[in-house]
Amino acid sequence: MRLKEGHKEKDIIEAAIKVFAEFGYHNAKISTIAKKANVATGSVYVYYKNKEDILFNIFDTLWQDLFEKLRIVSDNSALLPDEKVELMVDMVFEVFSGNPSLAVVFVNEQNNIIRLGEYRFNDYYEKFLDFAEAVLKEGIAKGVFRKEIDLNVFRSFIFGAIRYLLHVWAEDPKKIGIKKISSTVKNLLLHGIM
Amino acid sequence: MRLKEGHKEKDIIEAAIKVFAEFGYHNAKISTIAKKANVATGSVYVYYKNKEDILFNIFDTLWQDLFEKLRIVSDNSALLPDEKVELMVDMVFEVFSGNPSLAVVFVNEQNNIIRLGEYRFNDYYEKFLDFAEAVLKEGIAKGVFRKEIDLNVFRSFIFGAIRYLLHVWAEDPKKIGIKKISSTVKNLLLHGIM
Amino acid sequence: MRLKEGHKEKDIIEAAIKVFAEFGYHNAKISTIAKKANVATGSVYVYYKNKEDILFNIFDTLWQDLFEKLRIVSDNSALLPDEKVELMVDMVFEVFSGNPSLAVVFVNEQNNIIRLGEYRFNDYYEKFLDFAEAVLKEGIAKGVFRKEIDLNVFRSFIFGAIRYLLHVWAEDPKKIGIKKISSTVKNLLLHGIM
Amino acid sequence: MRLKEGHKEKDIIEAAIKVFAEFGYHNAKISTIAKKANVATGSVYVYYKNKEDILFNIFDTLWQDLFEKLRIVSDNSALLPDEKVELMVDMVFEVFSGNPSLAVVFVNEQNNIIRLGEYRFNDYYEKFLDFAEAVLKEGIAKGVFRKEIDLNVFRSFIFGAIRYLLHVWAEDPKKIGIKKISSTVKNLLLHGIM
DNA sequence: CATGAATGAGTTTTCATTCAT
DNA sequence: CATGAATGAAAACTCATTCAT
Numbered sequence: 001m002r003l004k005e006g007h008k009e010k011d012i013i014e015a016a017i018k019v020f021a022e023f024g025y026h027n028a029k030i031s032t033i034a035k036k037a038n039v040a041t042g043s044v045y046v047y048y049k050n051k052e053d054i055l056f057n058i059f060d061t062l063w064q065d066l067f068e069k070l071r072i073v074s075d076n077s078a079l080l081p082d083e084k085v086e087l088m089v090d091m092v093f094e095v096f097s098g099n100p101s102l103a104v105v106f107v108n109e110q111n112n113i114i115r116l117g118e119y120r121f122n123d124y125y126e127k128f129l130d131f132a133e134a135v136l137k138e139g140i141a142k143g144v145f146r147k148e149i150d151l152n153v154f155r156s157f158i159f160g161a162i163r164y165l166l167h168v169w170a171e172d173p174k175k176i177g178i179k180k181i182s183s184t185v186k187n188l189l190l191h192g193i194m
Numbered sequence: 195m196r197l198k199e200g201h202k203e204k205d206i207i208e209a210a211i212k213v214f215a216e217f218g219y220h221n222a223k224i225s226t227i228a229k230k231a232n233v234a235t236g237s238v239y240v241y242y243k244n245k246e247d248i249l250f251n252i253f254d255t256l257w258q259d260l261f262e263k264l265r266i267v268s269d270n271s272a273l274l275p276d277e278k279v280e281l282m283v284d285m286v287f288e289v290f291s292g293n294p295s296l297a298v299v300f301v302n303e304q305n306n307i308i309r310l311g312e313y314r315f316n317d318y319y320e321k322f323l324d325f326a327e328a329v330l331k332e333g334i335a336k337g338v339f340r341k342e343i344d345l346n347v348f349r350s351f352i353f354g355a356i357r358y359l360l361h362v363w364a365e366d367p368k369k370i371g372i373k374k375i376s377s378t379v380k381n382l383l384l385h386g387i388m
Numbered sequence: 389m390r391l392k393e394g395h396k397e398k399d400i401i402e403a404a405i406k407v408f409a410e411f412g413y414h415n416a417k418i419s420t421i422a423k424k425a426n427v428a429t430g431s432v433y434v435y436y437k438n439k440e441d442i443l444f445n446i447f448d449t450l451w452q453d454l455f456e457k458l459r460i461v462s463d464n465s466a467l468l469p470d471e472k473v474e475l476m477v478d479m480v481f482e483v484f485s486g487n488p489s490l491a492v493v494f495v496n497e498q499n500n501i502i503r504l505g506e507y508r509f510n511d512y513y514e515k516f517l518d519f520a521e522a523v524l525k526e527g528i529a530k531g532v533f534r535k536e537i538d539l540n541v542f543r544s545f546i547f548g549a550i551r552y553l554l555h556v557w558a559e560d561p562k563k564i565g566i567k568k569i570s571s572t573v574k575n576l577l578l579h580g581i582m
Numbered sequence: 583m584r585l586k587e588g589h590k591e592k593d594i595i596e597a598a599i600k601v602f603a604e605f606g607y608h609n610a611k612i613s614t615i616a617k618k619a620n621v622a623t624g625s626v627y628v629y630y631k632n633k634e635d636i637l638f639n640i641f642d643t644l645w646q647d648l649f650e651k652l653r654i655v656s657d658n659s660a661l662l663p664d665e666k667v668e669l670m671v672d673m674v675f676e677v678f679s680g681n682p683s684l685a686v687v688f689v690n691e692q693n694n695i696i697r698l699g700e701y702r703f704n705d706y707y708e709k710f711l712d713f714a715e716a717v718l719k720e721g722i723a724k725g726v727f728r729k730e731i732d733l734n735v736f737r738s739f740i741f742g743a744i745r746y747l748l749h750v751w752a753e754d755p756k757k758i759g760i761k762k763i764s765s766t767v768k769n770l771l772l773h774g775i776m
Numbered sequence: 777c778a779t780g781a782a783t784g785a786g787t788t789t790t791c792a793t794t795c796a797t
Numbered sequence: 798c799a800t801g802a803a804t805g806a807a808a809a810c811t812c813a814t815t816c817a818t
Contacts, residue, residue, distance in 0.1 A: 008803085024309055026220040030788065040804045045789065085387075108305045115218055136387065145387045152370055153359065153378035154387070160358020161351045168350045176346055184347035192386035193279070193330065193339045193348070202778090224813060225780095234779040236815080245813065396782085412697055414608040418809065428783045433810065473775075496693045503606055524775065533775045540758055541747065541766035542775070548746020549739045556738045564734055572735035580774035581667070581718065581727045581736070590799090612792060613801095622800045624794080633792065783815075794804075 021101035081139030103170035215295035275333030297364035409489035451512040469527030491558035603683035663721030685752035
């Protein structure tokens with residue numbers, strides 16, 4: 001029999017990330033993805049149920065990766081709250097640092113993902129924000145963070161700031177170094193501009 | 195007799211904002227917009243060249259509104275840098291506070307706008323960020339703001355944070371009050387969490 | 389405005405009957421139907437939701453026509469049972485006599501219609517067979533028809549015989565005259581071959 | 583070691599009959615047939631040239647079976663014409679009685695078979711109807727059957743009636759017993775309803 | 777200006793068939 | 798012979814845009 005070559009599935013995802021990043025989900029054609037993956041159009045449907053299934057797969061993998069790394073930081077009881085915040089910010093930038101296209105897709109297609117009606121992604125996202133919230137709470141409890149900060153607003157504040165910076169960086173990775181970005185973010189987050 | 199009612203153009207834009215917010219630009223049908231505006235499909239094309247022209251119009255109006263208000267704050271030499279920052283944040287939330295759908299469109303369709311190849315919007319956006327940067331520079335010069343902050347990162351940091359909070363608020367305006375959001379943002383921005 | 393020309397809807401149905409008859413439902417292309425109706429492909433979708441909707445429409449119209457005519461015979465209390473049977477047979481052949489293609493579609497696509505999951509057509513069909521059954525019952529009650537005949541089998545027997553003859557005739561209307569067919573059917577039905 | 587099991591060819595045909603019966607020829611997938619036959623998709627093409635070849639095989643086997651049995655009845659000079667008719671009807675129902683799916687395929691896919699352009703099936707069918715005609719002729723010659731009956735119409739009449747009853751029975755074999763059906767058919771055929 | 781019927785280009789998806797192993 | 802991964806041709810359907818009235 002014709003053996004599965006074993007890399008088509010991955011090739012397709014990688015091609016899809018690039019094509020989604022370049023054209024956006026709605027303007028991305030399956031045929032373009034297939035071509036970029038050196039695969040026939042029909043082969044895409046051997047591995048993925050349909051177009052949205054490809055997008056879901058990208059996000060699934062990504063979130064799982066994020067959680068895994070986040071948990072390691074979160075569970076480390078030797079760290080102070082502010083150190084945790086710093087490490088978390090670093091971690092997020094690290095995940096994307098080797099793959100700007102993935103960052104673009106992550107930022108741009110969030111809405112599509114939700115509009116496509118797959119609610120599991122809301123859960124991922126909530127869970128992620130809960131991590132951020134937990135660290136803040138811990139910091140407040142230990143008297144390291146200011147208690148006037150609304151937790152709900154905080155978590156979206158930091159998520160939005162990072163998400164957008166990720167996008168800015170991904171659009172032109174050479175313009176601002178990712179190190180510079182993450183250190184400025186950490187600084188602003190902890191101390192503000194004053 | 196045919197009444198020249200004279201508000202079709204505006205009706206269409208308002209309908210479009212709602213429809214774009216609900217379905218996203220790509221899934222929004224011209225016929226749906228027309229129906230919501232109580233206008234025939236063909237009439238949409240009397241006032242707008244095509245679908246993207248409607249989106250461009252929404253953003254044009256919006257940016258002009260933002261600039262006008264921003265300039266007033268920026269030009270007020272009686273204000274301290276930190277007061278300026280606070281007022282600017284207030285101002286942005288104010289612009290959208292009466293129109294959640296507009297906020298959703300503003301946040302979600304930014305990418306489409308740019309992908310559609312209309313570069314004037316890059317200019318709008320740059321100009322807007324320049325304002326933010328100018329205020330920061332002024333603050334640094336006056337010794338009010340910390341000079342370690344990278345201006346380029348700062349402006350995207352604040353833009354991203356606000357943009358996302360706008361979205362969170364717009365999706366469910368009753369969940370978190372816009373006042374609470376803007377005060378927390380100002381607080382975080384100036385002083386950080388520590 | 390561009391006025392509805394008023395005959396496109398009918399043109400499409402008529403073209404569809406011909407194309408379905410020639411190629412069968414599954415091999416019939418919307419584009420072929422459109423071409424035959426002198427209409428753009430997209431116009432088909434202005435009038436009909438999708439391909440199966442066209443088929444449903446054909447059958448709806450047909451069954452309604454059949455019922456109307458059947459009822460007139462059925463309700464005529466001046467007729468003897470055997471006269472009713474004769475008239476009903478005549479009537480069915482009459483309905484199709486001007487439109488062989490319609491007969492072909494009626495006979496060949498019955499299964500598709502049911503497989504497509506529109507159960508209203510089962511009702512039509514049951515109702516139709518009930519008419520046949522009622523006439524037989526009446527005949528038995530009056531002692532004109534033999535009471536050994538199983539009603540359930542009878543109604544399918546006659547339906548199948550007529551349906552198939554319709555098909556034979558429609559495939560080549562000149563081969564056997566429809567008059568000859570219907571008179572033989574009536575004869576066989578009432579008296580058998582002995 | 584690979585076992586040459588030797589019944590794959592038959593397994594495939596049997597699976598195909600079931601799948602064609604359930605979904606219809608056009609909606610039946612080769613992969614579904616293969617799965618039901620416990621065989622790989624590609625193996626289907628080892629034994630059959632293509633999809634239509636499977637259908638042709640089913641009909642070939644079936645018709646040969648029908649002819650063989652028909653000839654035995656037809657050639658039996660000890661039988662009276664009406665006895666022959668009765669035996670022929672019995673025989674047809676017998677052929678299908680153990681395999682409702684085969685009956686469904688036989689009835690439903692007749693048209694596809696002809697549309698697929700294999701004309702040998704027209705011959706089969708003509709030959710079959712000729713048998714029926716011959717018996718009728720013999721009966722007329724012997725003065726047992728009425729000579730007013732048009733032979734051409736007769737043979738389609740009986741074919742259509744039986745074909746349809748076969749379908750009705752096959753769709754729900756428990757609803758009406760096949761014995762009841764065949765006895766009613768014989769009765770109606772010979773004596774009519776009066 | 778206003779209308780909404782008509783258009784047809786463009787894309788996803790399916791699945792019979794092939795073929796490398 | 799047997800396999801099932803890979804292929805790509807084919808068709809339904811959508812909807813922005815046009816245009817006759």
